[in-house]
Amino acid sequence: MIKEFEFFHGIVFARMLHSTRKQFSIRPFPTSDNASYVINDKVGIYIKYSSKRLTPWGFSFQKRHQDEILKMKNDLGEVFVLLVCNDDGVVGLNFSEVRSILDEVHEDIEWIRVERSRGQMYAVKGSDGKLGHKAGKDDFSTRIMDACNSRLSKSSILRWFQST
Numbered sequence: 001m002i003k004e005f006e007f008f009h010g011i012v013f014a015r016m017l018h019s020t021r022k023q024f025s026i027r028p029f030p031t032s033d034n035a036s037y038v039i040n041d042k043v044g045i046y047i048k049y050s051s052k053r054l055t056p057w058g059f060s061f062q063k064r065h066q067d068e069i070l071k072m073k074n075d076l077g078e079v080f081v082l083l084v085c086n087d088d089g090v091v092g093l094n095f096s097e098v099r100s101i102l103d104e105v106h107e108d109i110e111w112i113r114v115e116r117s118r119g120q121m122y123a124v125k126g127s128d129g130k131l132g133h134k135a136g137k138d139d140f141s142t143r144i145m146d147a148c149n150s151r152l153s154k155s156s157i158l159r160w161f162q163s164t
Helices: 004-020 063-076 095-101 140-149
Strands: 026-028 036-039 043-050 057-062 078-085 089-094 109-115 123-126
Touching (some): 004 089, 004 140, 036 063, 043 057, 057 063, 078 095, 078 140, 089 140, 095 123
Parallel strands (some): 043 078
Antiparallel strands (some): 036 043, 109 123
């Protein structure tokens, strides 16, 4: 039986392949969850999905999810959180953008909410703030590949997330 997460993760990889038209490698990031991958041994991606058919789409983040995102940032230098909004599109947020809506002090569970009016870009807000700009529909592939091609330094954030 095909698991639901496999469908939504497949959307991410198919979109990346077809939009960039470049060869890239994918490997799992060592974790107990099925949400983390490494692209070209350089950039982490953490995938969340909502199977809700219409806007707004909600995504919950437990402490362990946020800790994993931080670990990827520290180990790889850059990480993107990809929010698959059912069959509407994928929102890609880099670490800085995620941090602006889920800050370093958090509860056990936090959330990100994505909404989009017909023909518009995505508005994104989280437990701790609102993204200062609208996110493009499916521009995550280009952003990830650009990050893979840049010379990112691995600067440790150490303790981005703290329990309250």
